[in-house]
Amino acid sequence: MASDGELPVADLDSDEFRELGYRTVDLIANYYETVEDRPVYLQADPEDVVAAFDEPLPEEGEDPEAILDAVEEFVVPYATHTPSPRYFGFVMGSGTPLASLADAVAATVNMNVGVWHPAPSGTEVERRCIRWLAEAVGYPTDTGGLLTSGGTMANFTALLSALRDRTDYETTDTGLQGADRPRYTLYTSDHEGHSSVVRVADMLNLGRDAVRRVPSRDDFTMDVDALKRMLEADEANGDEPFCVVGQAGSINVSAIDPLDEIADVCEERDLWFHVDGACGAVGAMVPEFESRYAGMERGDSVTLDPHKWLFVPYECGAVFVREQDVLATAGAGETNYYEFGPQMSRGFRALKLWMSLKHYGLEGYRALLRESVECAVRLDDLVRSHDDFAAVQEPNLFIYSFRYVPADLQEALADPPAVPLARVHEYLDELNQGIADEVVQSGLAFLTTTTVHDRRTLRMSICSHRTTEEDVERVFDGLAEAGARLDSNWRESASLPV
Numbered sequence: 001m002a003s004d005g006e007l008p009v010a011d012l013d014s015d016e017f018r019e020l021g022y023r024t025v026d027l028i029a030n031y032y033e034t035v036e037d038r039p040v041y042l043q044a045d046p047e048d049v050v051a052a053f054d055e056p057l058p059e060e061g062e063d064p065e066a067i068l069d070a071v072e073e074f075v076v077p078y079a080t081h082t083p084s085p086r087y088f089g090f091v092m093g094s095g096t097p098l099a100s101l102a103d104a105v106a107a108t109v110n111m112n113v114g115v116w117h118p119a120p121s122g123t124e125v126e127r128r129c130i131r132w133l134a135e136a137v138g139y140p141t142d143t144g145g146l147l148t149s150g151g152t153m154a155n156f157t158a159l160l161s162a163l164r165d166r167t168d169y170e171t172t173d174t175g176l177q178g179a180d181r182p183r184y185t186l187y188t189s190d191h192e193g194h195s196s197v198v199r200v201a202d203m204l205n206l207g208r209d210a211v212r213r214v215p216s217r218d219d220f221t222m223d224v225d226a227l228k229r230m231l232e233a234d235e236a237n238g239d240e241p242f243c244v245v246g247q248a249g250s251i252n253v254s255a256i257d258p259l260d261e262i263a264d265v266c267e268e269r270d271l272w273f274h275v276d277g278a279c280g281a282v283g284a285m286v287p288e289f290e291s292r293y294a295g296m297e298r299g300d301s302v303t304l305d306p307h308k309w310l311f312v313p314y315e316c317g318a319v320f321v322r323e324q325d326v327l328a329t330a331g332a333g334e335t336n337y338y339e340f341g342p343q344m345s346r347g348f349r350a351l352k353l354w355m356s357l358k359h360y361g362l363e364g365y366r367a368l369l370r371e372s373v374e375c376a377v378r379l380d381d382l383v384r385s386h387d388d389f390a391a392v393q394e395p396n397l398f399i400y401s402f403r404y405v406p407a408d409l410q411e412a413l414a415d416p417p418a419v420p421l422a423r424v425h426e427y428l429d430e431l432n433q434g435i436a437d438e439v440v441q442s443g444l445a446f447l448t449t450t451t452v453h454d455r456r457t458l459r460m461s462i463c464s465h466r467t468t469e470e471d472v473e474r475v476f477d478g479l480a481e482a483g484a485r486l487d488s489n490w491r492e493s494a495s496l497p498v
C-alpha cells in the first residue's frame with residue numbers, strides 16, 4: 001500500500017504474502033467444503049451484483065486485506081456455483097481442487113508457453129498432456145496437438161488444418177484474395193452438429209452456407225447414406241467438399257455419430273475427418289464405452305475439452321491433429337506452441353490438467369466418468385417411471401434431455417382428438433421452460449432447456465465429479481414438484497383444446 005507519497009514496493013514482502021496466501025487457501029478450502037450446501041444460482045438481486053462492482057478506477061493502491069475482503073464479500077457469493085454437485089447447465093467443468101493450486105503456481109512461474117526456451121517445463125508438460133490424452137482415448141500417441149482455450153478454438157485449429165491440407169485454398173499468402181474458387185463445404189449432422197462449427201466457418205470466412213447439415217437418424221446420429229448423397233449433389237453443383245465433422249458425444253442427447261462409417265466415406269473421397277468430441281470424447285477412456293467410439297482413432301483431428309468432462313477448471317480445450325506438419329508450418333525441432341495454433345503468448349494451462357491427470361489417474365477418471373453415466377441412466381429410470389414425464393431419448397453418456405408432460409396430455413397427444421394440438425405443444429413448451437426457471441431461481445439446481453425435434457425439453461448435463469445419484473433424485477423431485485404446481489396454476493387459463 002502506498003503511503004506518505006512513497007511508491008508502493010514492487011512485491012509484497014514474503015511474510016505479508018504468506019499471510020494473504022494462507023487466508024486465500026482458507027477461502028478456497030472453505031469454498032470446496034460448503035459448495036454442496038450453497039444455492040447453485042444467485043439469490044441476490046442482479047442489480048446488487050452490478051452495484052457491488054460499480055466503483056471508480058482506484059487512483060491510490062489499496063490494502064490487499066481489503067481487496068481480499070471484497071473477493072470474499074462479493075466475488076465468491078455472487079458467482080453461479082458451477083462446482084456444485086447440482087449444477088447441470090450447458091456442459092460445465094466442476095473444477096478439480098488441485099487445479100486451484102496449479103493455477104496459482106502457473107501464475108507464479110508465469111511461463112509463456114509459446115516458445116520452448118521461455119517455457120521448457122511448460123512446453124514439456126503440455127506435450128505430455130497431449131500424449132496422455134491421446135493414449136487415454138485410444139488415439140495415436142505420436143499425434144500433433146495442443147491445448148486451446150476451449151473446444152471452439154480446438155475446432156478452429158482442426159478445420160484450418162483441414163482447409164490447408166485438403167483444398168487448394170492458399171491460406172498463407174493470397175488467402176481470401178485469391179482467384180475464383182469453388183465453395184469449400186463441410187458437413188455435420190443437422191440436429192446435433194455443434195454451433196461452434198458455424199463460428200469457425202465465420203472465423204475462416206467460409207460463409208455459413210458452407211456448413212452443410214446432414215439429416216440425422218431417429219437416434220440423432222448422422223445418416224451416412226444421406227451424407228453420401230449430399231456430397232454427390234454438392235460436387236455435381238461445383239462445390240468442393242473438404243471435411244466431415246462427426247460428433248463424439250453431442251450437446252443435447254450425448255449422441256455419438258457412426259464414426260467408422262464416416263471415416264470410410266472420408267477415406268474414399270479424400271476428405272478430412274474431424275471428430276468433435278468436446279463433450280464426450282473422453283468417455284472412450286472407459287473400457288466398456290470404448291466400442292461406441294470405434295472410428296474416432298481414424299480422425300485426422302479430434303477435439304476434446306478437459307474443461308468439460310475431465311473437470312479441469314476454465315480454460316482448457318485440446319485438439320489432436322494427427323499429422324503434425326499440417327498443424328505447424330515451421331520445421332521439426334523444438335516444440336514452439338505458438339506455431340501450432342492462433343495464440344502467440346500462451347499461458348501455462350497444461351499444469352492444472354497435468355496435476356489432475358496425475359491425481360486421479362486413469363482408473364480414478366474412469367470411475368468418475370462411469371458415475372456420470374450412471375447418473376444419466378438413473379435419471380432416465382426416474383423419467384420413465386413417472387406418469388407426468390416423457391423420455392425423448394435413450395440415455396447415452398452424461399447429457400440427458402426429457403420433458404414434463406402431464407399424464408392426461410400424454411394421452412391426448414398419443415390419441416389425438418379432432419382438434420389441432422398445436423396449442424398443447426405450445427403449452428408444454430412454456431411449462432417446461434417455467435419448470436426449469438423455477439428450479440434455477442430456487443437455488444436447488446442449475447439446468448437449462450433445449451430444443452429436441454422442435455419441442456422445448458428439460459436438459460441435464462451431469463458432468464460434475466461431485467454429483468451422485470442422490471443429487472439427481474433430489475433435483476428430479478424438485479422438477480416434478482414444480483411441474484405439478486405450475487400445471488395446476490396455469491392449466492385453467494391455458495384454454496387447451498383437450
Ligand SMILES: *Cc1c(COP(=O)(O)O)cnc(C)c1O
Pocket residue numbers: 091149150151152153155194196249250251276277278279305317
Ligand atoms: C462445448 C462444445 C464445443 C465448444 O467448446 P468451448 O469449450 O465452449 O469453446 C464444441 N463442440 C461441442 C460438441 C461442445 O460440446
